[in-house]
Amino acid sequence: MEEATLAIEGEQVRLTPGMAVTVEFKTGKRRVIEYFLSPVVAVWAGGFAGAAGLDVIRLYPRPIKGYHSPLSLIYGGLSRYDKNMRIGPYHLPNNLILAPMAGVTDRPFRQLCKEQGAGMAVSEMVTSNSLLWGSAKTLRRANHEGETEPKSVQIAGADPAMMAEAARHNVDNGAQIIDINMGCPAKKVCHVMAGSALLQNEMLVGRILDAVVAAVDVPVTLKIRTGWDKAHRNAVTVARIAGQAGIQALAVHGRTRACGYTGEAEYDTLAAIKAAINIPVIANGDITTPEKARFVLDYTGADAVMIGRAAQGRPWLFRIVDHYLKTGELLPDPSVAEIRQIMLNHLHRLYDFYGERTGVHMARKHISWYSKGQPGGAAFRHAVNRLETIEEQLALTREFFDRLESGADLEMAA
Ligand SMILES: Cc1cc2nc3c(=O)[nH]c(=O)nc-3n(C[C@H](O)[C@H](O)[C@H](O)COP(=O)(O)O)c2cc1C
Numbered sequence: 001m002e003e004a005t006l007a008i009e010g011e012q013v014r015l016t017p018g019m020a021v022t023v024e025f026k027t028g029k030r031r032v033i034e035y036f037l038s039p040v041v042a043v044w045a046g047g048f049a050g051a052a053g054l055d056v057i058r059l060y061p062r063p064i065k066g067y068h069s070p071l072s073l074i075y076g077g078l079s080r081y082d083k084n085m086r087i088g089p090y091h092l093p094n095n096l097i098l099a100p101m102a103g104v105t106d107r108p109f110r111q112l113c114k115e116q117g118a119g120m121a122v123s124e125m126v127t128s129n130s131l132l133w134g135s136a137k138t139l140r141r142a143n144h145e146g147e148t149e150p151k152s153v154q155i156a157g158a159d160p161a162m163m164a165e166a167a168r169h170n171v172d173n174g175a176q177i178i179d180i181n182m183g184c185p186a187k188k189v190c191h192v193m194a195g196s197a198l199l200q201n202e203m204l205v206g207r208i209l210d211a212v213v214a215a216v217d218v219p220v221t222l223k224i225r226t227g228w229d230k231a232h233r234n235a236v237t238v239a240r241i242a243g244q245a246g247i248q249a250l251a252v253h254g255r256t257r258a259c260g261y262t263g264e265a266e267y268d269t270l271a272a273i274k275a276a277i278n279i280p281v282i283a284n285g286d287i288t289t290p291e292k293a294r295f296v297l298d299y300t301g302a303d304a305v306m307i308g309r310a311a312q313g314r315p316w317l318f319r320i321v322d323h324y325l326k327t328g329e330l331l332p333d334p335s336v337a338e339i340r341q342i343m344l345n346h347l348h349r350l351y352d353f354y355g356e357r358t359g360v361h362m363a364r365k366h367i368s369w370y371s372k373g374q375p376g377g378a379a380f381r382h383a384v385n386r387l388e389t390i391e392e393q394l395a396l397t398r399e400f401f402d403r404l405e406s407g408a409d410l411e412m413a414a
Pocket residue numbers: 099100101102103104124125154181182183184223253284285286287306307308309310
């Protein structure tokens with residue numbers, strides 16, 4: 001295998017097979033040159049970057065993780081980041097997943113994110129306590145009408161028999177994948193020793209996973225944190241237990257339970273998990289931009305990324321990340337007019353799904369997220385949060401976005 005030397009903006013960059021160079025332009029755009037096989041391809045790509053890059057400001061050379069041989073071209077495609085994910089029989093359109101978020105990832109938001117480029121969206125957690133299955137809230141959470149496949153439903157609980165029963169119940173109601181929550185630090189969940197509290201008891205983890213996998217014919221996936229606290233990062237052990245139990249994909253949030261949402265997610269434990277097990281690993285935690293998604297895939301070797309909070313009020317993030325992973329090109333955020341259209345469509349779906357009263361209440365948080373950072377946003381949110389009818393909420397929201405669109409100079413800062 002030969003080396004190739006590229007001249008980009010007077011800088012000589014030596015590329016050896018298995019190396020990538022990110023070229024950053026003054027316009028903020030970035031292009032990635034990956035050299036897998038032929039120096040001709042690399043020089044051609046470099047020539048292109050050189051020609052387009054009269055205003056190159058930075059070059060980042062780095063090894064392409066996962067590059068082993070020229071065969072990479074055949075089985076890996078041109079970029080290892082642009083991978084489709086498989087969970088059991090389901091081939092996802094890409095490797096981007098919307099994280100389950102109670103109170104956020106309802107059917108309208110899941111469907112919207114799928115339309116905006118998420119390959120899969122996990123539903124909000126459903127309790128394993130069968131006494132609550134008839135409640136309006138749980139019934140709504142289990143409603144998947146018209147949702148793009150695969151329909152993944154998350155269950156939470158600590159009793160193996162109850163979890164098995166919950167899995168069966170949800171499959172009977174249309175779930176195509178069962179996701180087990182051992183990653184949520186919410187007090188309500190942890191007080192009954194569920195969610196991430198379970199990570200403390202590895203024997204019980206094994207019993208729950210075995211019971212659920214045996215109870216249903218559909219793939220079972222698991223979501224965990226890296227451990228109970230920083231002194232007890234046992235995620236690699238739990239991942240091995242998951243592998244033995246027949247779990248078909250493992251999502252890992254790079255924080256311990258004790259960390260809550262503080263500090264930064266770490267990805268070393270995720271890389272260790274990926275190296276330790278053979279099932280697909282989904283990396284989660286603080287993935288907020290296309291570059292971060294790519295970095296995390298690179299650093300951990302994970303098969304997919306899961307995005308939660310960064311998609312709130314920005315469902316198009318999936319489209320932007322997807323495009324970047326496929327092409328190396330950073331798309332701009334949508335215009336105010338596009339955001340307005342996406343948001344109004346979202347609001348109508350919320351009203352249809354929840355009815356007027358709950359729909360208006362649920363819409364408030366989404367409207368807040370969509371308007372975050374916009375001039376006059378704070379005053380707008382204050383006003384819109386007091387309105388109780390669809391008509392009023394829509395009218396004020398439309399007015400606010402119309403003013404933004406027409407570039408009106410709002411005095412109040414967001
Ligand atoms: C409002 C909210 C609700 C959440 N609910 C759940 C849940 O029901 N089940 C779960 O496994 N994780 C839940 N999470 C955790 C997320 O799935 C995700 O692991 C976490 O937010 C880290 O990812 P992010 O940095 O991309 O947001 C929730 C997070 C938030 C912010």
